[in-house]
Amino acid sequence: MTEICRVAAERRGDVAILSTDGYINNQGGEEIARQAYAQLESGARALVLNLERTRIVNSIGISILIEVLERVMDRKGQLAFCGLTPTIDKTFRIMGLAQYAAIYPTESEAVRALSQ
Amino acid sequence: MTEICRVAAERRGDVAILSTDGYINNQGGEEIARQAYAQLESGARALVLNLERTRIVNSIGISILIEVLERVMDRKGQLAFCGLTPTIDKTFRIMGLAQYAAIYPTESEAVRALSQ
Amino acid sequence: MSLNAAGAREISLTIPVAADMEIVATAQAAAVGEFIDMPRDKIDEVKLALVEACINAFEHAHARDDRVHLTFRVGRERDGREFLEVEVLDRGTGFDEALVEAPSPEKTFSGRRKRGWGLQIIRGLMDSVSILSGQGGTRILMRKYK
Amino acid sequence: MSLNAAGAREISLTIPVAADMEIVATAQAAAVGEFIDMPRDKIDEVKLALVEACINAFEHAHARDDRVHLTFRVGRERDGREFLEVEVLDRGTGFDEALVEAPSPEKTFSGRRKRGWGLQIIRGLMDSVSILSGQGGTRILMRKYK
Numbered sequence A, B: 001m002t003e004i005c006r007v008a009a010e011r012r013g014d015v016a017i018l019s020t021d022g023y024i025n026n027q028g029g030e031e032i033a034r035q036a037y038a039q040l041e042s043g044a045r046a047l048v049l050n051l052e053r054t055r056i057v058n059s060i061g062i063s064i065l066i067e068v069l070e071r072v073m074d075r076k077g078q079l080a081f082c083g084l085t086p087t088i089d090k091t092f093r094i095m096g097l098a099q100y101a102a103i104y105p106t107e108s109e110a111v112r113a114l115s116q
Numbered sequence C, D: 001m002s003l004n005a006a007g008a009r010e011i012s013l014t015i016p017v018a019a020d021m022e023i024v025a026t027a028q029a030a031a032v033g034e035f036i037d038m039p040r041d042k043i044d045e046v047k048l049a050l051v052e053a054c055i056n057a058f059e060h061a062h063a064r065d066d067r068v069h070l071t072f073r074v075g076r077e078r079d080g081r082e083f084l085e086v087e088v089l090d091r092g093t094g095f096d097e098a099l100v101e102a103p104s105p106e107k108t109f110s111g112r113r114k115r116g117w118g119l120q121i122i123r124g125l126m127d128s129v130s131i132l133s134g135q136g137g138t139r140i141l142m143r144k145y146k
């Protein structure tokens, strides 16, 4: 199915960048979580979630992203989002995600902020 | 409505290129016809219809394209198509349009052929 | 994907008889086609066949309810081949296919009658087509293998 | 565009209760939104609200017919503003909105319960929302102005 979410990982020093492509539902959220935890296990200190190729994240997907965020915070790591569409940005604000995670317009801004 | 067909015209010597964007139904076909006849009036000898930004042409639209083709042939002019999707190409062949008009993969090939 | 289980898994769409509604309907064909990973060119073929069937219902059927009813089904043959089936139903006057004059490029280009290609296009683009028409209306059932 | 004439101009879509069917339904919202030239970001808001309403029907309604029924309507207010209205109806158990515990970021982040945001998201993204629920099922009516 075309709408299934693909997740690609990239590493810049101790910052891991996960880029999604497609609909983030429970499966998409779980795939992000799996890759995020693998990055943390292998030494990443900060995570950037680049959602620029995703136009819909449902509330189940977001609840999984919140779990990832909590796990990162428990480890004193950092998590930032970038590339949000106005609708996803609005939804993150409705759910209060924006209070707990940084949101940057672009990936390079997110990586720069987390690399400091 | 996003799907409405836009038609852009360009002139290279006595070859006129009409490029469509969107669904070609009766209105789309009539807009193409209008612009094609205006090009013939203003001295174009050959017409290239570039459909690369169109994914659907319905049978009413095609019947109008056939009228344009006949008008061009009456004037001893030439008409060629380019940029057809496999589905549009198949449909043109079903209706026999391919027997009466040349079909080229790209605009430059079509223009080159008609400029000779 | 359990869309084809139990025969009950189908998507129904009802559109009004109104200009350009056929294009709104193609969005559903595309979504269901993408759902089963049908290649884009095959989806285009289904879309155009659906457009022609809808236009026929709009132009010729004079449906009592002023609507066209579409059903999308995903299925699998015993040999494993997956297909998308589209049903286009109108509650109109019906017609006798045997009485429809077959078009030909010659007649079309001699200028006598340019129209009359819809059913040919549908048959040319889809892998199987069945037409049931009578006083209750017309039902076109067409299938495309993935 | 005569889609809004006479109230009879509406598009109905019925989807089965099955994984990912909500995404197939969003294609229809997008097509109708594009039909009235609604900007892409507003279409996205309608799509996400529709997704949440469908997921609720899938997860909570236990609909007798195992289906979710959507209706898309285009209309215009007396002041000229055009809107897209989406109705999501299930023939399920129904629920009492007054008894639904409101979510909050604090509760969500303290870990007690991460879910429970669907209705909030729908209300946050759409311009008007009405929910009618009872023994016959649930009907959510939501509107977005162009």
Ligand SMILES: Nc1ncnc2c1ncn2[C@@H]1O[C@H](COP(=O)(O)OP(=O)(O)O)[C@@H](O)[C@H]1O
Pocket: B059, C052, C056, C057, C059, C060, C061, C090, C092, C093, C094, C095, C100, C115, C116, C117, C118, C119, C120, C138
């Ligand atoms: N849904 C329908 N209801 C009634 N008549 C139909 C329907 N579909 C097709 N027809 C009849 O079949 C003929 C051929 O249809 P078609 O091949 O699509 O060509 P066209 O629509 O251009 O005439 C129509 O002219 C019409 O008489």
Ligand SMILES: Nc1ncnc2c1ncn2[C@@H]1O[C@H](COP(=O)(O)OP(=O)(O)O)[C@@H](O)[C@H]1O
Pocket: A059, D052, D056, D057, D059, D060, D061, D090, D092, D093, D094, D095, D100, D115, D116, D117, D118, D119, D120, D138
């Ligand atoms: N269509 C429905 N049928 C039955 N109950 C529903 C329906 N939609 C919502 N509910 C009830 O309202 C509650 C809140 O829904 P929502 O805000 O979407 O959050 P969530 O679905 O994550 O629990 C649900 O837990 C459920 O009890």
